[in-house]
Amino acid sequence: MDRRRCEFRFYGELDDFLAPAQRKRSFEHAFDGTPSVKDRIESLGVPHTEVDLILVDGSPVGFDHRLAGGERVAVYPAFQSLELPGIAPLRPPLQQPRFVLDVHLGHLARYLRLLGFDTRYRNDSDDDELLALSRTEDRILLTRDVGLLRRAALVHGGFLHETDSRRQLREVLDRFRLQGRIAPLTRCARCNGLIGPATPALARGRVPGGVLREQKRFSRCHDCGQLYWPGGHLARLRARLAEIGVWF
Known part of the structure; x- marks a missing residue:
C-alpha cells in the first residue's frame, strides 16, 4: 500500500x-x-x-x-519582532518569564539571576524533576538536550543554540523579549532569593574589614543571607555583559 x-x-x-x-x-x-x-x-x-x-x-x-x-x-520558529494578530498561539502564554535550567547551564543561571530573572537551577536535577518544575511552576525549561524538549508533557521550553554562557544569555534575552524586564541585582546569584537593603551593622563581622571601611551600601538575600556590595566585581560583570550588548 x-x-x-x-x-x-x-x-x-x-x-x-x-x-x-x-x-x-x-x-x-x-x-x-x-x-x-x-x-x-x-x-x-x-x-x-x-x-x-x-x-x-x-x-x-x-x-x-x-x-x-x-x-x-x-x-x-519564534518571531522576535513580528506580531501575528488573530492567530491563536500554539501554547498558552506565560504571564511572567520564569525559568528552570538543566544541570549543564550553571553559568547561564547565574547571569539570569543577576539580571533579576526568577531562575531555578540545581546541578543534580534529573530530567523528571526539571519537567515537573516546568509544568507545576509554569517555567520555561532551557536546555541543549533535544530529547528533553521532545517530552510530550513539556509545554514551555527553549533550545540553546549557543555554547558560551554569555551568548546563551543574549539568545534568551532576544528569544523571550526580556530586555525591558531586566532588574539587575534584585535576585541572589547563589540561591535565586530576592535581595533587599542591609545595614553596615549587619555586615560587621561577616565581610572583610577593608570592605566595611570602604563600603556604605550593602544588600542581603532574604533566603540564604548572602551579602552583596558594590565593588570591582560589579564593574567586571558590567564590562563582560556590555560585550554582548547588555547594559545596566
Whole structure:
C-alpha cells in the first residue's frame, strides 16, 4: 500500500535540527495513517517547543491538526519582532518569564539571576524533576538536550543554540523579549532569593574589614543571607555583559 505524502518547509533556526538535505528547501515527507502535525514535526528532529507557527496549505493550525496527505506544511520558529494578530498561539502564554535550567547551564543561571530573572537551577536535577518544575511552576525549561524538549508533557521550553554562557544569555534575552524586564541585582546569584537593603551593622563581622571601611551600601538575600556590595566585581560583570550588548 502506498504511503501518504506531504510537503514540508522549515524556516530560520529550525533548520539546525534537520538533516542537511532538508535544510533551506521544501521536501517531501512520507507517513502512514493520519498522524498529528506535531508528531511529524518531531519525527523530523524538531522539538515542539521550538515551533511558534504552523501553516497547512496557508492556514494556521494547532499541534493536534491531522495530516491526510497532499498538504503543504510551513513551520516557523519564534518571531522576535513580528506580531501575528488573530492567530491563536500554539501554547498558552506565560504571564511572567520564569525559568528552570538543566544541570549543564550553571553559568547561564547565574547571569539570569543577576539580571533579576526568577531562575531555578540545581546541578543534580534529573530530567523528571526539571519537567515537573516546568509544568507545576509554569517555567520555561532551557536546555541543549533535544530529547528533553521532545517530552510530550513539556509545554514551555527553549533550545540553546549557543555554547558560551554569555551568548546563551543574549539568545534568551532576544528569544523571550526580556530586555525591558531586566532588574539587575534584585535576585541572589547563589540561591535565586530576592535581595533587599542591609545595614553596615549587619555586615560587621561577616565581610572583610577593608570592605566595611570602604563600603556604605550593602544588600542581603532574604533566603540564604548572602551579602552583596558594590565593588570591582560589579564593574567586571558590567564590562563582560556590555560585550554582548547588555547594559545596566
